[in-house]
Amino acid sequence: MENQAHIEVRLLDYAQSPLEKLYTAFRTCYSSDSPIEIWEKIEAKKIDHNRIREFIGERLKTGHASPLEQVVFWFGIANVSRSLSHQFVRHRIGISFEQQSQRYVKFKKDKLAFVMPQSWKRAGLENDFDELLTKTSDLYTKALAAGIPAEDARFVLPNAAPTNFHVMVNFAEMLHICDLRLCVRAQWEIRKMVALMRAEIKRVLPEIAIFLQPKCGENRMGYCDESLADWEKCPLGKVRPHKSSLFELYEKHGTRKAKALSETEFRAVEEKEQL
Ligand SMILES: Cc1cc2nc3c(=O)[nH]c(=O)nc-3n(C[C@H](O)[C@H](O)[C@H](O)COP(=O)(O)OP(=O)(O)OC[C@H]3O[C@@H](n4cnc5c(N)ncnc54)[C@H](O)[C@@H]3O)c2cc1C
Numbered sequence: 001m002e003n004q005a006h007i008e009v010r011l012l013d014y015a016q017s018p019l020e021k022l023y024t025a026f027r028t029c030y031s032s033d034s035p036i037e038i039w040e041k042i043e044a045k046k047i048d049h050n051r052i053r054e055f056i057g058e059r060l061k062t063g064h065a066s067p068l069e070q071v072v073f074w075f076g077i078a079n080v081s082r083s084l085s086h087q088f089v090r091h092r093i094g095i096s097f098e099q100q101s102q103r104y105v106k107f108k109k110d111k112l113a114f115v116m117p118q119s120w121k122r123a124g125l126e127n128d129f130d131e132l133l134t135k136t137s138d139l140y141t142k143a144l145a146a147g148i149p150a151e152d153a154r155f156v157l158p159n160a161a162p163t164n165f166h167v168m169v170n171f172a173e174m175l176h177i178c179d180l181r182l183c184v185r186a187q188w189e190i191r192k193m194v195a196l197m198r199a200e201i202k203r204v205l206p207e208i209a210i211f212l213q214p215k216c217g218e219n220r221m222g223y224c225d226e227s228l229a230d231w232e233k234c235p236l237g238k239v240r241p242h243k244s245s246l247f248e249l250y251e252k253h254g255t256r257k258a259k260a261l262s263e264t265e266f267r268a269v270e271e272k273e274q275l
Contacts, residue, residue: 003112003113003114003130003133003134003137004113004114004115004116005079005080005081005113005114005115005162006079006113007077007078007079007080007115007189007192007193007196008076008077008078008079009075009076009077009078009193009196009197009199009200010075010076010077010200011073011074011075011197011200011201011203011204012074012075012076012166013073013074014071014072014073014074014201014204014205015070015071015072015073018071018171018205018208019049019052019053019056019205019207019208020039020042020052021070021071022056022059022067022068022070022071022171023038023042023047023052023055023056024038024039024042025067025070026055026056026059026064026067027055029064029067053207056207060211060219065172065175066172068170068171068172068175069094069170069171069172069173070170070171071170071171071208072168072169072170072171073168073169073170073171073174073201074166074167074168075165075166075167075169075197075200076164076165076166077164077165077166077167077193077197078162078164078165079113079115079162079164080115080162080163080164080165080189080193081114081115081159081160081161081162081163081189082157082158082159082160082161082162082163083115083159083160083187083189084115084187084189084190084193085099085163085165086159087187087190088165088190088193091173091176091177093173094169094170094172094173094176095167095168095169095170095173095177096167096168096169097165097166097167098165098166098167099163099164099165100163100164100165102150102151102154102157102161102163103149103150103151103154104150105150106144106150106153107140109137109138109141112137112140112161112162113162114133114158114160114161114162115160115162115189116129116130116133116160117188117189133158133160136156136157136158139156140153140154140156140157143156171208174197174201174212175211175212175220177194177197178194178198178212178213178214178220179213179214179215179220179221180215181193181194182194182195182198182212182213182214182217183214183215183216183226184214184230184233184234184235184236185226185230185234198212214236216236216240216241217240218240222240222241223240223241223242223243223246224236224237224240224241224242224243225243228242228244
């Protein structure tokens with residue numbers, strides 16, 4: 001098929017010295033040194049790369065996440081479907097998008113490729129898909145030629161129509177996006193795009209990329225919090241535990257037993273300084 005769009009993801013740039021920035025941001029909270037002194041120690045190589053990496057690794061195991069917002073990536077993303085873009089732009093914190101317009105861009109027929117899921121091929125309906133989208137393309141081109149503005153001609157374009165993004169995203173949000181979108185529950189195209197974003201970061205910053213995992217990954221939450229039925233279907237379920245098995249283990253082998261929280265526990269927090 002000639003009219004197929006092929007996804008492209010490129011890390012265009014990232015804020016300079018991300019590990020050093022993360023280290024200084026975290027350290028500022030825990031050190032009597034000022035951030036200027038910490039930065040000068042890094043520049044003078046009094047704090048070596050391994051120390052920086054280990055310290056960041058330890059911090060990432062905690063809930064102290066705001067320093068992660070100080071590391072920023074820029075991506076160029078091309079030829080993803082409008083079906084993907086609708087999901088992608090639902091992320092609203094720590095991410096900034098510019099998306100190719102269907103109002104200002106009049107697609108030339110040879111530029112109007114479409115994203116076709118493999119499932120159409122597997123179902124043997126590839127040609128039907130192609131036929132309909134070729135007709136759509138023809139009608140779109142006819143509409144433009146008849147003077148219908150691009151913002152109205154686009155009404156015939158399907159979810160399969162391609163689009164492009166320029167995206168700025170910080171590390172904290174990138175972790176969150178990977179938590180959700182590398183999970184097998186996410187839709188295949190956005191999962192693929194996020195996997196490619198991760199691969200791009202890994203190419204230049206492997207120390208940071210190891211934390212970019214689905215939420216069940218050993219460097220993230222560590223277990224699956226989706227439904228048991230979804231976990232049973234998931235290929236990662238072979239290597240990552242479901243939350244129910246953790247509760248069962250706790251019940252079986254824990255030295256204490258879990259019980260529902262009552263007002264007694266809340267009163268302890270309300271009334272006592274030392275718990
Ligand atoms: C598998 C899957 C299926 C989905 N299915 C549907 C669906 O059927 N229908 C649908 O409409 N959407 C669906 N979504 C989209 C989903 O509901 C979210 O809109 C999307 O994942 C964006 O994530 P986020 O809300 O965490 O936003 P982000 O901007 O990525 O959030 C970042 C963080 O900030 C917090 N945050 C953001 N805004 C606020 C706020 N106003 N108040 C408090 N905290 C905030 C979030 O909790 C999160 O921790 C689906 C997503 C996934 C991954």
